[in-house]
Amino acid sequence: MTNHVLRLYALAAALLVFFLTWAAIAARPWASHSSAKADPRWAALASREHRLQHEAIAVRRVVDRRWRVYRVRLGARRRAISAAVRRHQQALAAARAAAVAVSATAPAPSYSGSTAAAPSVRVVTLPPLTITRTS
Amino acid sequence: MILRRSFRAMGTDVQLFLATEPDPLSNALLDGAEREFERLEALLSRFRPDSELSSLNENGRIHASPDLLEVVELALDARTRTSGRFDPTVYDALVAAGYDRTFEEVTQDGRSAALPAGPCGGTVTLDRSAGMIELEPGVHLDLGGIGKGYAVDRAAAILAEAGPALVDAGGDIAAIGRPDALGWRVGVETGEGTITLGLEDCALATSGRDRRRWRRDGEERHHVIDPVTGRPAETDLLRVTVVCETAVEAEVLAKALLIAGEQAATAEAEALGVASVLVTDDGRTTLAGGIV
Numbered sequence: 001m002t003n004h005v006l007r008l009y010a011l012a013a014a015l016l017v018f019f020l021t022w023a024a025i026a027a028r029p030w031a032s033h034s035s036a037k038a039d040p041r042w043a044a045l046a047s048r049e050h051r052l053q054h055e056a057i058a059v060r061r062v063v064d065r066r067w068r069v070y071r072v073r074l075g076a077r078r079r080a081i082s083a084a085v086r087r088h089q090q091a092l093a094a095a096r097a098a099a100v101a102v103s104a105t106a107p108a109p110s111y112s113g114s115t116a117a118a119p120s121v122r123v124v125t126l127p128p129l130t131i132t133r134t135s
Numbered sequence: 136m137i138l139r140r141s142f143r144a145m146g147t148d149v150q151l152f153l154a155t156e157p158d159p160l161s162n163a164l165l166d167g168a169e170r171e172f173e174r175l176e177a178l179l180s181r182f183r184p185d186s187e188l189s190s191l192n193e194n195g196r197i198h199a200s201p202d203l204l205e206v207v208e209l210a211l212d213a214r215t216r217t218s219g220r221f222d223p224t225v226y227d228a229l230v231a232a233g234y235d236r237t238f239e240e241v242t243q244d245g246r247s248a249a250l251p252a253g254p255c256g257g258t259v260t261l262d263r264s265a266g267m268i269e270l271e272p273g274v275h276l277d278l279g280g281i282g283k284g285y286a287v288d289r290a291a292a293i294l295a296e297a298g299p300a301l302v303d304a305g306g307d308i309a310a311i312g313r314p315d316a317l318g319w320r321v322g323v324e325t326g327e328g329t330i331t332l333g334l335e336d337c338a339l340a341t342s343g344r345d346r347r348r349w350r351r352d353g354e355e356r357h358h359v360i361d362p363v364t365g366r367p368a369e370t371d372l373l374r375v376t377v378v379c380e381t382a383v384e385a386e387v388l389a390k391a392l393l394i395a396g397e398q399a400a401t402a403e404a405e406a407l408g409v410a411s412v413l414v415t416d417d418g419r420t421t422l423a424g425g426i427v
Contacts, residue, residue, distance in 0.1 A: 093160055094159065094160075094163070119379070121333070121337070121378045121425075121426050122333050122426070122427050123330050123332060123333075123422075123426060123427070124320055124332070126317060127320070127331065128320045128321055128322030128329065129137075129301070129320045130150060130152075130301070130321055130322065131321070131322035131329060132303070132306055132322065132324075132339060132341045132376060133305055133306055133324070133346065134305075134341050134342065134343035134344075134346040134374055
């Protein structure tokens, strides 16, 4: 019985030593660090990053230049719109006056049909602008 | 600054006043107000054979313009409200009295027309939805006074676009706003002279027997017909001036008060609270209706 238990402990310890040894060998602690840096893919990636940074700066310059041109054109367009609005308002006032002149678009007199709300009147001492006569 | 325009329309001198600076808009509005008088005269004059009113009087019915419908409706409403003292069916009575052409052409003395004078008040049917006006056979309309009041109100509405304005068409005046603190100053003739009223956003009309008078068959006639008798009104009032909200309303009430006579007119003006200046035949002047 005692020999059987001892054999099991010995087997477990052997398995533990085996796996620890395997992990140590798989980690390759003897490989040098400089060999990884020498990988050409790293160099390609670094070069590409550098190129992209230059392209981003160039694109930013183009965008800035186009933004400035747009702002200048926008200001000119806004001034043109303001001038057009002023011309439209003047034309509208003239058209309204002309429309009123010809016609029947003037509001109809507000004839209430009642004399209850007659306006108040006062006698003043200054000379009249006009004198009413019998109609 | 007060701009001023004078012209002749509807058988009277018309003056337009506009309290504003001269500019294209104010000039256009003055032109528009003047043309509005001409347009409405062309529609509403009984002396123009081609007017809508003449066509209605000749044919007894018409598919009327909105303006003619409006004025006839106002006149019929006024006939009801004044219990017949204002009546648009006085046409034949006016012709019978000798007022059968424009006043400038009415001879100062002569023979009367063949038409007999009689009570007015025939049936006038107005269908606003169909735009139709139909007169009872033998009935004819005169819209002289109320038409002029309507034109004054319309012209005032046009000028109001530019600012304070006054439209003066003989006895009918409309005031829009005021040019200064005292309002539009309008003189009213009284028995003793002239008093000046300050007007603001209101209208004034004067009706009387002192003008538009002539002689027929040896007796004096005037243009204010009493619809009850169909003859020139016999009243102790010479002239009545009334202030109301619109020139149409003032024109109607001035005529109704003139026909009513001094006592009834004074009582009615006081009861209604309508500012009125009543001048009697013997030159007395009564201020009624709250003139202060």
